[in-house]
Amino acid sequence: MSHTSDNALHAIIEATGDLGFRDPLAGVDSRLPEGAAPADLAAYCLMLGDDALVMSHRLQQWCTRAPELEEEVALANIALDLLGQARLLLSRAAQIRNGAGDAGRGTAEGAAAGRWDEDRLAFFRDAAGFRNVRFAEAPHDDFAHAMVRLLVFSAWRLALLDRLSSSRDPVLAAVAAKGVKEVAYHRDHAAGWTVRLGDGTELSHLRAQRAWDAVLPEAAELLHVHEVEGRLAAAGVAADPSTARGELEDVLARVAEAATLRHRPPGRAPDGGTGRYGVHTPELDSLLAELQEVARAHPEATW
């Protein structure tokens, strides 16, 4: 290297005028697929992004509380993968809502006109504005509960992302194709723990069964099809969650058997009134109070 004084920081500030997080979609092809209403596509990206953001936060709450150090690292990694997916999906929702192009980004006029961005969506929406499934917001009673919930969530999300990797929306397809590789690890990790706990000691079996009985009935919500999902699936843009039932049930039945757990498959999907419609449990309020506290206390802060 010809330069001995390594003043990269100075060069960055000179080149960009700031330091820190950028739009995670900067430089990614932002064209919209034909045949899909932009409002639908933005709403759909919010759904998938909110699922990831809220589940990520629940997993982050295990930091300093996991049963062993390796597991703490694992849960932090899984949460980070989901947070990365959430950033891209919320940015995509904002990009569509703001209209194609970057005009007004980061300007006072843009802010005054109510432009969205990932931070605004994550930190300045109230619970009723969130479109995540309620399944993602439930607190984890114990470690067995966390693993069973992560198993069901990941098996479902993996099936959706796998379908989405051939979406006609190029951004969704690209985010999904990367996500499949990540979420496959998450699902297998949770499945491994469910087997160890279920087929472990008398106490671990008891708690794994208790978790299974508590979590599985909630899984019906995951297979409900919101109108937006239905319309976009018909247009080849979204994944229809009801088509994931067979794959989800197969994975859960196999894990339950290996874990010596009494299995009950997810029941019928509820009609409306789910998290997809903004109907949430009080647990989401307390989760958001924690997630949004710093940003709301310092709304002018940048990072």
Added chain:
Amino acid sequence: MVTGRRSSGQAGRPAAPAGETATGRAREVAASVADPELPMLTLADLGVLRDVREEPGGGVTVTITPTYTGCPAVEAMRDDLRARLLREGFTGVEVRVVLDPPWTSDWISASGRRKLEAAGVAPPGPAPRRAPGPVPLTLGPRPPGRGVRCPRCGSGDTAELSPFGATACKALWRCRACAEPFERFKEI
């Protein structure tokens, strides 16, 4: 929150020795930037550098791809690339990120694999190939590391401790011969 675009994209051409194109020089500089989390590897070794080109209207566009969606190193890569190219005399430097096709550990170069091993990180095996249909469920430990050699003592008697490690791209392993733990680059 700004994009990587500069207001005036005038291509500054460093005084390149005869016979060397500016694109070639830019590629050389970009390829030599170290990965922020695995500093023994360059971005070219890691396989995240997809394209370096001089724009007809001026400026240099570098295209990179993230390893994992949430990998915070992408921000640092972007900054490091821009800073290095500016310092080497290029102007109008833009760094683009592409997500498709998704990065795979198969893109780590042969020299990258040697450098990983020399630094005590077992290099990844071939990325899993998927048959059509649902992503297969792996119950129990991942298929035992046939061919995963301990980077310290070289023994093949190794086992996975956890599929997640200090960075998104690595797993924790241990060697049963020398009893030392080590990191292994995951194949994805």
